[in-house]
Amino acid sequence: VADSNRTSRARPAHWLLLIALALATAVAARAAWLALTHRVALVLVLGPLAWLLLASCIAAAPIAAWSLVDAARDRSPDSRATWRSTRVVFTVLVIGWLAFLVWVQPFQLLWFEIAAGIAAGLACASVLAVRCSRLASSRAFRVAEISLISLCASLVLAELGLRALAALHPMPILARAGEGPRRTIERFRCAPGTLRFGFACNARGFYDEELHPLPAGERWIASIGDSFSLGAVPHALHYTTVAERELGIPIDNIGVAGIGPPEYLSLLLDEALPRGPSAVVIALFVGNDLVFESPAAGRPHPWLRSWLERERVLLATLPRRLSRLAGEREAAQELAHGEVLGAAPDAAARGQALPWLDDPLREPPSLSSEAFLRLETARALDVCAGDPPALPELFALLREARRVAGATPLHVLLIPDEFQVEDELWAAVQRRAGRPLERDRPQRVLGAWLDREGIAYLDLLPRLRAVTPLSDGRRHVYHLQDTHFNARGNRIAGEALAEFLAGQR
Amino acid sequence: MRGDTTMRRRNRALERFARLVGATLLALASAGCARSAERWGADLDSDDPFVRALAAIALCEVAPERGPRILPVLLETVDRTDLELQPQARAALARVAPHCLENLVRELIANEFMTLDRRAAVVGALASTGEQGADVLLAAVRGTGLARAGGLAQVLAALGLPSVRPLAEFLASERDPELQAFAARTLGAIGPRAGAAMPALRAASTSSDPSVHAAAQEALQRIAVER
Numbered sequence: 001v002a003d004s005n006r007t008s009r010a011r012p013a014h015w016l017l018l019i020a021l022a023l024a025t026a027v028a029a030r031a032a033w034l035a036l037t038h039r040v041a042l043v044l045v046l047g048p049l050a051w052l053l054l055a056s057c058i059a060a061a062p063i064a065a066w067s068l069v070d071a072a073r074d075r076s077p078d079s080r081a082t083w084r085s086t087r088v089v090f091t092v093l094v095i096g097w098l099a100f101l102v103w104v105q106p107f108q109l110l111w112f113e114i115a116a117g118i119a120a121g122l123a124c125a126s127v128l129a130v131r132c133s134r135l136a137s138s139r140a141f142r143v144a145e146i147s148l149i150s151l152c153a154s155l156v157l158a159e160l161g162l163r164a165l166a167a168l169h170p171m172p173i174l175a176r177a178g179e180g181p182r183r184t185i186e187r188f189r190c191a192p193g194t195l196r197f198g199f200a201c202n203a204r205g206f207y208d209e210e211l212h213p214l215p216a217g218e219r220w221i222a223s224i225g226d227s228f229s230l231g232a233v234p235h236a237l238h239y240t241t242v243a244e245r246e247l248g249i250p251i252d253n254i255g256v257a258g259i260g261p262p263e264y265l266s267l268l269l270d271e272a273l274p275r276g277p278s279a280v281v282i283a284l285f286v287g288n289d290l291v292f293e294s295p296a297a298g299r300p301h302p303w304l305r306s307w308l309e310r311e312r313v314l315l316a317t318l319p320r321r322l323s324r325l326a327g328e329r330e331a332a333q334e335l336a337h338g339e340v341l342g343a344a345p346d347a348a349a350r351g352q353a354l355p356w357l358d359d360p361l362r363e364p365p366s367l368s369s370e371a372f373l374r375l376e377t378a379r380a381l382d383v384c385a386g387d388p389p390a391l392p393e394l395f396a397l398l399r400e401a402r403r404v405a406g407a408t409p410l411h412v413l414l415i416p417d418e419f420q421v422e423d424e425l426w427a428a429v430q431r432r433a434g435r436p437l438e439r440d441r442p443q444r445v446l447g448a449w450l451d452r453e454g455i456a457y458l459d460l461l462p463r464l465r466a467v468t469p470l471s472d473g474r475r476h477v478y479h480l481q482d483t484h485f486n487a488r489g490n491r492i493a494g495e496a497l498a499e500f501l502a503g504q505r
Numbered sequence: 506m507r508g509d510t511t512m513r514r515r516n517r518a519l520e521r522f523a524r525l526v527g528a529t530l531l532a533l534a535s536a537g538c539a540r541s542a543e544r545w546g547a548d549l550d551s552d553d554p555f556v557r558a559l560a561a562i563a564l565c566e567v568a569p570e571r572g573p574r575i576l577p578v579l580l581e582t583v584d585r586t587d588l589e590l591q592p593q594a595r596a597a598l599a600r601v602a603p604h605c606l607e608n609l610v611r612e613l614i615a616n617e618f619m620t621l622d623r624r625a626a627v628v629g630a631l632a633s634t635g636e637q638g639a640d641v642l643l644a645a646v647r648g649t650g651l652a653r654a655g656g657l658a659q660v661l662a663a664l665g666l667p668s669v670r671p672l673a674e675f676l677a678s679e680r681d682p683e684l685q686a687f688a689a690r691t692l693g694a695i696g697p698r699a700g701a702a703m704p705a706l707r708a709a710s711t712s713s714d715p716s717v718h719a720a721a722q723e724a725l726q727r728i729a730v731e732r
Contacts, residue, residue: 025526029526036539037539037540038540038559038563039539040539040540040563040566040567041545041559041560041562041563044562044563044565044566044593044596044597045559045562045590045593061526062526065522065526069519069520069522072519073516073519106587106588106589108555109553109555110555110556110559300552300553381586382586385586385620385621385622386584386585386586386620386621386622386623387584387618387620388586389554389585389586389587435621435622436621436625437621438620438621441620444618445618448618
């Protein structure tokens with residue numbers, strides 16, 4: 001009677017296990033089919049590893065079928081053994097997920113299906129081992145099993161917890177690739193009233209005076225951008241403020257650090273156009289605005305990607321970001337800009353608190369030399385070795401921006417990367433890149449497209465290259481090892497922008 | 506008793522199922538269930554760039570004669586860093602090059618926004634075709650004119666030895682002094698490896714056209730000095 005009761009209690013769990021094993025058999029069989037039919041391509045792409053994968057896939061399917069048959073033949077399932085098998089399946093699948101994140105990147109559906117087939121085979125083999133082997137009842141096996149399942153459950157719960165935290169409490173460090181533009185803006189936008197160089201960000205979180213709807217008939221210009229718009233100089237020295245002074249027309253600076261073209265379109269729609277600007281300037285920083293992922297472009301299999309692409313899994317990205325931040329903190333021997341962002345330098349105090357504003361040669365670096373060169377090289381490889389994959393999407397977004405702007409003129413400001421302006425840095429980047437790079441390619445490609453589309457644009461590269469170098473041979477228009485304009489760079493950009501906008505009247 | 510019989514029947518059925526799965530896979534493996542060139546060809550139009558790239562790479566092996574159809578996808582793959590299939594695409598390009606030489610040369614002439622990666626891959630693919638590639642390049646120079654195809658001199662020079670015979674023949678047979686000077690300069694750029702073209706260069710150095718004469722003299726000097 002006791003046996004019969006135990007069996008009836010175990011039956012629902014047993015059915016669950018049977019369903020899981022049937023699914024695993026189907027997944028393993030599909031993987032074997034895919035590996036066999038794609039073997040020509042697999043061998044060309046993966047070399048000898050392809051044969052190992054092929055053998056694994058072919059072995060996985062019968063093993064899965066065998067485990068299914070073995071479980072189905074069990075007429076008196078034991079609830080403990082059934083739950084144990086289920087736990088083993090879960091553990092193997094989580095380990096498979098982690099292995100995929102480490103070794104099988106970037107995500108592609110074919111790789112996923114083959115990996116899933118092999119993981120299914122391994123999970124089924126583990127179930128067979130648990131059901132048939134005496135080793136499975138040993139104490140050592142049980143300890144290992146409990147440790148592993150605890151670890152796997154903790155990892156899954158940690159990822160779920162981080163995602164919940166990211167959803168409830170937007171923070172830049174919890175950003176994930178592929179998020180929607182509005183969510184990204186909320187994550188990176190400054191809190192209203194945040195002090196930057198003593199200047200309070202406005203109620204919308206932008207580094208400018210309050211944005212108020214202006215009386216009809218008054219001309220004003222909206223300038224949209226990323227960290228260059230947020231700026232790393234006192235407000236009075238920011239390029240939009242300089243241009244505003246030179247031009248005599250208000251320029252509203254609508255900028256959020258860490259965003260890209262999809263977010264610019266969102267800012268244009270949500271913040272700029274409803275207030276009826278006379279013209280709009282979109283500032284494109286060629287260093288990183290050509291490399292982005294547009295959610296509108298709809299990459300296939302978004303749910304699978306959200307769990308299987310390393311850049312979208314917080315467990316993978318968060319430790320890296322934290323360690324990089326910690327490393328940078330250690331490397332920063334001198335005072336960094338961030339420490340004076342809250343200071344309120346008036347004209348007199350500025351010389352003492354921020355001496356590099358007037359004399360760039362006295363500036364301490366923001367990033368370590370290694371981190372800065374690594375960043376600049378990665379950017380050069382993104383935009384100077386070839387066309388970034390997102391380029392057609394950038395063009396589509398700019399076309400859409402022009403369409404929604406309607407009669408409001410849309411202009412583009414091309415901001416060069418520092419390696420395009422400083423020759424010494426360019427030489428170092430080339431050495432590190434180890435492959436041929438075309439220094440002006442982004443401006444050449446973007447300029448030709450903007451010309452064809454009839455969108456007026458200002459390329460700052462010639463203006464910045466024309467700057468006379470200082471005593472150390474560098475032009476010093478960017479903060480030291482920081483990638484953003486310093487006061488000198490902002491002044492040149494602001495004057496050039498004012499000239500350009502005056503010519504567009 | 507009846508329950509036992511049912512159980513036995515069920516177990517037999519399950520065993521048959523397991524055998525069937527195994528036998529089917531074995532049959533598929535032994536029958537060589539590779540995809541046909543048509544199936545791969547259909548994938549060239551997929552929305553997924555990875556599927557397109559994989560199809561192009563596979564087609565280079567199973568149906569390289571479809572070169573002109575495969576070429577645009579391979580060139581796209583060479584440019585894309587996100588797929589991480591660039592080395593494979595370059596190797597595939599070399600396999601398919603003999604079947605789409607004209608298209609490769611047209612790409613070199615017409616695409617002013619060609620990336621450095623793509624250019625290197627195209628030049629590498631042309632180089633792998635040897636003299637055949639040089640012949641097509643020279644035909645393009647003759648057909649398109651130096652104004653548009655002058656840049657091909659660098660490609661011919663980069664091909665090295667395989668360019669020497671076609672360039673020497675081009676120099677000897679061509680009547681347009683501009684094109685003769687082009688061939689002489691390119692042979693000079695190849696350097697000592699162009700030794701086999703010395704007779705054609707000596708003949709050209711006696712040309713009454715000053716530009717041909719100067720280019721041939723300079724090429725002879727470069728080949729002789731570097732030798």
